[in-house]
Amino acid sequence: MKLVRRPRPRSITTFAIFELMGSLGCLVLLPFTVAGSRDFIALLLGAVLGFVVVFGLWTVQYWAYWATVVYECSEVLYELYLLTTPEYRNIIHMFGPIFGIAMSALALGYLFLDRSIKPVFNRAALS
16 A cells, blocks of 8 residues: 655645644643643643644644644633633633633634635545
C-alpha cells in the first residue's frame, strides 16, 4: 500500500500552530494546579486532546475537521461552566475563561467561515 502525501495548505498549518499553542498553554498551567483537581484534569485532558487535534490537522486527516469542532465546542462548554462556579466570580479570575471562550470562538469561526478549510478534509477522505 502506497502512502499518499496530501499537501497541507498554509491556512491549515497556521490553524494547527494556533491549536498547538493552546495545548502547550494547558501544559504550562498544569504545575500551577493541584494534582487530581478538576482544573488539573481539565488541563491535562485539554492538552492531550489538543495534541491529537494538532496531529490530525498537521497530517490532514479526514477526521481532524470534526474532531477540532468537537474539541473547541467542549472547550467553550467547560469555560462557560467555570464562569458559573464560585471560584471564578471575581473579575481577575473571570479573565481566563472569557479569554478561552474568545479563542475557541475564533477557532470555530475560522473553521466554519473560511471556505478553503473544509474541502481539504473532504478530499483527504477521498484519497
